[in-house]
Amino acid sequence: MADQQRADARRNYARILAVAEQEVAAHGADASLERIARVAGVGSATVRRHFPGRQALLEAVFRERIESLCARAEALADAADARAALLDWLGGLTEYSASARGMAEALVQDRLVEPEQVSACSVKLEGAIEPLLRRVAEQGAVAPGVTAADLVTLVTGIALATEHHSDPAAEGRRLLDLTVRGVSPSH
Structure with missing residues (x-):
């Protein structure tokens, strides 16, 4: 179970980072964390768990x-x-x-x-x-x-x-x- 959670966390991290790259490319440093979470298909708490801030x-x-x-x-x-x-x-x-x-x-x-x-x-x-x-x-x-x-x-x-x-x-x-x-x- 713990291995599955770690694998999920790694996938979430990679997905958030990929979406963040696209959003930064489109909107610069002011890219919305909420939009990044939405497009990545995760909650904003998941984004904050991996990245405590912008x-x-x-x-x-x-x-x-x-x-x-x-x-x-x-x-x-x-x-x-x-x-x-x-x-x-x-x-x-x-x-x-x-x-x-x-x-x-x-x-x-x-x-x-x-x-x-x-x-x-x-x-x-x-x-x-x-x-x-x-x-x-x-x-x-x-x-x-x-x-x-x-x-x-x-x-x-x-x-x-x-x-x-x-x-x-x-x-x-x-x-x-x-x-x-x-x-x-x-x-």
């Missing part, structure tokens, strides 16, 4: 997406077309950044996450994409001197620039494509 839920969504992006970079590291793999990953980072409207700011503002932790996430992303960027550079498919930190910073700038756009994801993608032409012109 900040805890935002932190879990933030951490989950960072881990997912790092895993994606690792999966792409050995792709035959390193440039296409890098552009795919940058597109995913741009999409995530556009969908995470206000999340990092909300976490820092509420002092749940220190600014250094947000910076640590950038460093983690940079480290994850570094092997792929190195392969792209070896193939001569990126401008000399481009670093992983440069790429993460560019995507962060795009996310900030498009935050209040009517379609931040589409505008982010357009600006990323424009940026890529300068960073890694196709041959």
Whole structure:
């Protein structure tokens, strides 16, 4: 019986987190906990049991997406077309950044996450994409001197620039494509 309860709790946690990701993507850091509970098919008490407040839920969504992006970079590291793999990953980072409207700011503002932790996430992303960027550079498919930190910073700038756009994801993608032409012109 206890194993069944733990399994149910794990499924509820995963379902709540998946719905929270979608809601944060749609509504930013102000996503409604009540709506998340309703869409996940659980009671608000279940959400609070797993995530005592909005900040805890935002932190879990933030951490989950960072881990997912790092895993994606690792999966792409050995792709035959390193440039296409890098552009795919940058597109995913741009999409995530556009969908995470206000999340990092909300976490820092509420002092749940220190600014250094947000910076640590950038460093983690940079480290994850570094092997792929190195392969792209070896193939001569990126401008000399481009670093992983440069790429993460560019995507962060795009996310900030498009935050209040009517379609931040589409505008982010357009600006990323424009940026890529300068960073890694196709041959």
